[in-house]
Every structure is written in C-alpha cells, then in structure tokens.
Amino acid sequence: MFELLSTDPNSKARRGRLTTAHGVIETPVFMPVGTQGTVKGVSPAELWDLKTQIILGNSYHLFLRPGLEIIRELGGLHGFSRWSGPILTDSGGFQVFSLAKLRKITDAGVQFQSHIDGASCFIGPREAMEIQATLGSDIAMLFDECPPYPCEKEYAANSLQRTLLWAKQCKEVPTPGAKFGIVQGATFADLRRESAEALVQMDFDGYAVGGVSVGEPEEEMLAAVEHSEPYLPAHKARYAMGLGTPPQMVEMIARGIDMFDCVLPTRVARTGTAYTAAGTVNLKNACHTRAKGPIEEGCTCPACREFSRAYIRHLVKSDEILGLRLVTLHNLHFYLNLMTQIREAITQGTFGSFRKTFVLGYGKSRETDDINPV
Numbered sequence: 298m299f300e301l302l303s304t305d306p307n308s309k310a311r312r313g314r315l316t317t318a319h320g321v322i323e324t325p326v327f328m329p330v331g332t333q334g335t336v337k338g339v340s341p342a343e344l345w346d347l348k349t350q351i352i353l354g355n356s357y358h359l360f361l362r363p364g365l366e367i368i369r370e371l372g373g374l375h376g377f378s379r380w381s382g383p384i385l386t387d388s389g390g391f392q393v394f395s396l397a398k399l400r401k402i403t404d405a406g407v408q409f410q411s412h413i414d415g416a417s418c419f420i421g422p423r424e425a426m427e428i429q430a431t432l433g434s435d436i437a438m439l440f441d442e443c444p445p446y447p448c449e450k451e452y453a454a455n456s457l458q459r460t461l462l463w464a465k466q467c468k469e470v471p472t473p474g475a476k477f478g479i480v481q482g483a484t485f486a487d488l489r490r491e492s493a494e495a496l497v498q499m500d501f502d503g504y505a506v507g508g509v510s511v512g513e514p515e516e517e518m519l520a521a522v523e524h525s526e527p528y529l530p531a532h533k534a535r536y537a538m539g540l541g542t543p544p545q546m547v548e549m550i551a552r553g554i555d556m557f558d559c560v561l562p563t564r565v566a567r568t569g570t571a572y573t574a575a576g577t578v579n580l581k582n583a584c585h586t587r588a589k590g591p592i593e594e595g596c597t598c599p600a601c602r603e604f605s606r607a608y609i610r611h612l613v614k615s616d617e618i619l620g621l622r623l624v625t626l627h628n629l630h631f632y633l634n635l636m637t638q639i640r641e642a643i644t645q646g647t648f649g650s651f652r653k654t655f656v657l658g659y660g661k662s663r664e665t666d667d668i669n670p671v
C-alpha cells in the first residue's frame with residue numbers, strides 16, 4: 298500500500314504514496330484530528346477545499362459516544378460523518394491511559410470507567426480492532442500501552458512485552474484496511490530497537506512511533522524517532538503519533554517520518570493563536586486592533602483571502618464562533634500547506650535548504666510562545 302517515490306540525498310526525508318480504499322495519500326502528510334468524528338468546527342467540504350488527504354478518528358471517544366451500534370447503522374464513520382476520504386483511527390489505547398478513570402491493566406486488556414458517565418468498559422486488543430473495523434477505518438492502529446513520561450526502565454520493558462503480546466492478537470483480527478504497528482519503549486534506545494524489530498518480524502502494513510508527545514522534552518522526542526527509525530523497513534510508511542509544532546514536523550521528516558497528526562492547529566485556534574512562517578501570533582493582542590492585513594501575507598486560506606486581522610481579532614475577543622472557525626481554517630491550511638511545500642522540496646531535491654530556511658525563520662515573530670503539543 299506504500300510506494301517510496303524518492304529520498305532526499307542529504308537527510309532521511311522521503312516522498313511517498315499511500316493507497317487506501319478511500320483515496321491516495323501523498324506523503325509526507327498531515328492528518329487533521331477528528332476526535333469525535335469531526336475536525337472541530339470544520340465541515341467535510343471545507344476539509345476538501347483545504348486539500349486534506351486523510352483525517353484521524355478516535356476509537357475511544359466514538360466507542361463511548363455515540364457507540365458502535367449507531368455508527369454501524371449509519372454506514373460506519375465514513376457514512377456517519379460524510380467524510381468520504383481516507384480515515385486513520387487510533388486504537389483507543391492512548392485515551393484509555395490518559396482519560397479514563399480507574400484503570401485495571403492486565404494481559405487481556407484494560408478495564409476502565411468511562412470519563413463521560415462512569416460506565417464500566419473493557420477494551421483489549423480484539424475489541425480495539427473490532428471497534429476500528431466497525432468504524433471502517435482505512436488504517437487501523439494496534440492496541441498498545443503508552444507508558445507515561447518519565448518512566449522507569451523496568452516498567453517500560455514490561456509494558457513493551459504486553460504491547461508485543463497484544464500486537465500478535467491484533468494481527469489476527471480482520472479489519473477492512475491496513476494495520477500499523479506502534480513502536481514503544483519509552484526513552485530507552487535498546488527497548489525501542491527491540492520493539493521495532495519484533496513488530497517488523499510480525500509484518501504490518503506500516504509502523505508508528507508511539508509514546509512521544511507525552512510531556513517529554515524535544516530532545517527525547519527526536520531521540521525516540523532516531524532510536525526506532527533505523528529498524529523500520531524503507532518500503533513501509535512511518536507515522537509519528539501526536540506531533541508536533543511546525544519545526545518539529547520538519548525535523549521528524551528529516552529523520553524519515555512520513556505521517557503526522559496533531560491537535561495543535563485546531564486547539565490553539567480556539568484561543569486565538571494563529572500559525573505563520575515566523576511563528577505563532579496571538580490575535581487577542583492589542584497590536585492587531587487596527588491591522589488591515591490578513592493573518593499572514595500571501596496566505597491563500599479562506600480566512601486570509603477575505604478578512605483583516607482586526608476583524609478576526611474582534612470576532613475572537615467577542616467569542617464569536619466565526620472567529621474560531623476562521624483561525625482554525627487558517628491553521629489547518631498552514632499545516633497542510635507546509636506538507637505540500639515539503640513534498641515539492643523533496644521532489645526537487647531542495648529539502649535541505651527548505652529545512653534550514655524554515656526552521657531559522659520560524660520563531661522570528663516576537664509573539665511566538667513555546668507551544669508544545671501536550
């Protein structure tokens with residue numbers, strides 16, 4: 298399902314193509330996050346206009362609400378949400394560990410209480426794959442345990458063994474699309490290698506680096522990728538889960554990553570923060586009160602084509618829904634367009650200079666805050 302088209306001569310950056318039943322995805326790719334079956338505030342038609350290639354859905358959230366029966370009756374997540382392009386779903390593992398209460402983890406799976414109504418639920422490897430099959434996912438992620446940061450080596454090693462046991466069980470459950478294994482091992486290079494090699498032995502359709510973006514410093518995040526990537530086959534897609542800021546994604550691509558998802562562009566939009574090539578800009582700041590220009594000069598997004606910063610600032614300050622939507626559209630466009638530029642740069646053999654210019658330029662905005670995905 299993955300075709301490696303070209304590789305940058307001076308880094309590990311790759312141009313690739315993923316083929317799914319709902320469409321072809323050019324990589325590197327950014328996947329907007331649709332936690333509850335919707336990318337917050339954005340319709341499927343708008344996602345198409347932004348040239349979104351694939352979105353992410355969350356098994357945990359959709360399993361709890363509205364529940365699988367309803368989604369099955371309404372035609373799976375594609376029919377229910379009316380997004381007809383490719384969908385990647387996470388297995389629910391990350392949310393079970395980060396959101397659910399009263400967890401009991403055994404080799405069979407995780408018993409937990411719903412964070413919505415306290416109902417007692419269970420998700421194990423089989424359940425996680427069955428949920429994703431019902432959703433009709435084009436790319437299903439294996440059920441894994443995501444250890445916290447920081448984490449003792451003994452805990453990380455035991456957790457990894459359980460994740461590998463679950464991986465074998467997940468492989469047996471039929472799903473309509475591809476299955477991606479998730480490399481774990483926390484911050485330990487030897488565990489990362491062990492995890493990657495064991496998963497590759499089981500032969501999945503692609504591989505993710507998991508257990509990143511859990512509160513670790515950026516160096517640890519990059520190290521987790523550097524300690525996993527060398528053991529992953531070149532002819533399969535690689536996905537760094539839950540990342541990142543724009544420069545972090547550029548650096549991950551230089552380290553051989555093809556796919557990203559991150560809540561940042563949509564989440565920070567709802568507080569009036571916009572991405573630009575010079576860094577983030579907070580539209581609530583007084584300096585934008587009379588600004589006639591767009592959020593970013595030259596941006597072709599629906600917000601920048603039409604509206605002034607002053608107007609969008611007014612909407613955001615007044616808690617108007619349109620203001621949050623416009624900043625969301627701009628931020629998604631920024632992330633998606635960054636990937637378009639990177640794909641072109643890799644094809645033309647100019648990724649090295651693009652990387653240098655982008656990373657240096659980002660952060661020039663005096664307003665840039667040190668925003669991390671967590």
Ligand SMILES: [Zn+2]
Nearest residue numbers: 596598601627
């Ligand atoms: Zn824009």
